[in-house]
Amino acid sequence: MAKDFFDEIIECLNAEGAKHKTVSLSEATAREFFMDKQASPFVPKTEVLQPAQQRQVQNNRPAQQRQKTQPVEQPVSKPIPQPQVQEQNQAQPVDFSKLDLQTLEQTALQCTRCPLCKKRNNVVFGEGNPNADLMFIGEGPGYDEDKQGRPFVGKAGMLLTKMINAMQFSREEVYIANIVKCRPPGNRNPLPEEAECCLPYLRRQIELIQPKILVLLGAVPLKFLLNKTGIMRSRGHWEKFQGLKVMPTFHPAYLLRNPAAKRETWQDLQQVMTIFGKAHKK
Numbered sequence: 425m426a427k428d429f430f431d432e433i434i435e436c437l438n439a440e441g442a443k444h445k446t447v448s449l450s451e452a453t454a455r456e457f458f459m460d461k462q463a464s465p466f467v468p469k470t471e472v473l474q475p476a477q478q479r480q481v482q483n484n485r486p487a488q489q490r491q492k493t494q495p496v497e498q499p500v501s502k503p504i505p506q507p508q509v510q511e512q513n514q515a516q517p518v519d520f521s522k523l524d525l526q527t528l529e530q531t532a533l534q535c536t537r538c539p540l541c542k543k544r545n546n547v548v549f550g551e552g553n554p555n556a557d558l559m560f561i562g563e564g565p566g567y568d569e570d571k572q573g574r575p576f577v578g579k580a581g582m583l584l585t586k587m588i589n590a591m592q593f594s595r596e597e598v599y600i601a602n603i604v605k606c607r608p609p610g611n612r613n614p615l616p617e618e619a620e621c622c623l624p625y626l627r628r629q630i631e632l633i634q635p636k637i638l639v640l641l642g643a644v645p646l647k648f649l650l651n652k653t654g655i656m657r658s659r660g661h662w663e664k665f666q667g668l669k670v671m672p673t674f675h676p677a678y679l680l681r682n683p684a685a686k687r688e689t690w691q692d693l694q695q696v697m698t699i700f701g702k703a704h705k706k
Contacts, residue, residue, distance in 0.1 A: 429686040430586035433704065434677035437554045437592065485672055505506045520628045530629055532605055538621040540606035546573030550601030550629060557700070558591075559635035560584065560627070562675065564614050570607035575600045580676040584641075587676065591693050599633050601626055603648050619648045630666070637696055638668055642675030660692045671696050 427435075508661055518531060529549045535541060549564040560576075568578035574586045576607040588595055604614045604622040615620075624665075630638070640646050643655040650663055655672060673692040674685050694704060 428583070428586060429690070430583070430590045431681070433590040433690070436556060436704075437590070446641055450680065497703060518624075520624045525629070525632045525650070528625060528632070532625050533675060535605070535622075535625075538606075538618045540608060540618055541602065543609065545570050547605050548573055548575050548602060548604060548607075549605055549625075550599065552595060552599035553597055554599070554633055556597060556599040556633055557636040558639070558696070559630065559637070560588075560598060560600045560639045560641060561645045561649065562600070562602045562641045564598060564602050564604040565607040565609075566611050567607070575602055576676070583676040583679060586692060587689070590704075591697050597630075599635065600619040601629055603645050613644055614648075616648075619644075623648065627666075630668070635668065638665060638670045639693075640670060640672040641698060642678060644675075646672050659688065660695070662695075669699070 453462075482532050498614065520528070523531060526528060533547045546565075546569075548569045552559075560575065565575065566578055566580070568581070569575055584600075585595055588598060592665055603619050603626060605625060606622075608614050608618065613679065640649065643653070646652050646655055646658055650658075650670065650672075652658055652663075655674065658672045661675060662693070663671070663672060671692055674682075674689050679686050
């Protein structure tokens, strides 16, 4: 089996780690994130219908009592028409600025702000170090992510883990999130209205985590966070988002389809490593 480009980089780091203790990569840490975790099956709650109560007629009362209690015919009153109430969006106004990370996640798990909630199996909120200096932002959950409730756990996720390790970080040290937290049908790109509903969660995550650098993976986060198009032109060039340094680069799924672009991506990631005082030793 041919070695991946980032596998060669990791092997080089391991070799350097044997000589210099300051550069090391835990094999156990790298292996940990290749293991699939099964999510708890989703069991929808069903409403139990109660049978209608049957009326029992008592015929054993004395005739005198029955005579006294004979019903008096009352005029039938017509039901008063009630004004129709327009259906409102189930989403209640939320003051995101007052939510901590845990409460923000609990709010996202119950979110119905856009139609993506109707077909999801799991909300993929994000994961990693809540105090991370480095944050990766993708586009949205795929099939595997929707099943497990974790970001980047499929083939593209495995490649992202290699990229993170090659940068001399682990997934435990960084934070990973997406533009939308529910899977778009057929893994299509999020629609503008879907992204608009979900962006308040991501913006609040960034405010709470306060990373030093954001790495945008692909054209979708470039569009919805920076309002820019053209990942080919933007990749490798520093940008700004709310005062933070931003490095756009290719999405790992694109790299799986175009392996030659891995070298360009590695150049982008090395610029990020320089900020943290990390350098790849050839």
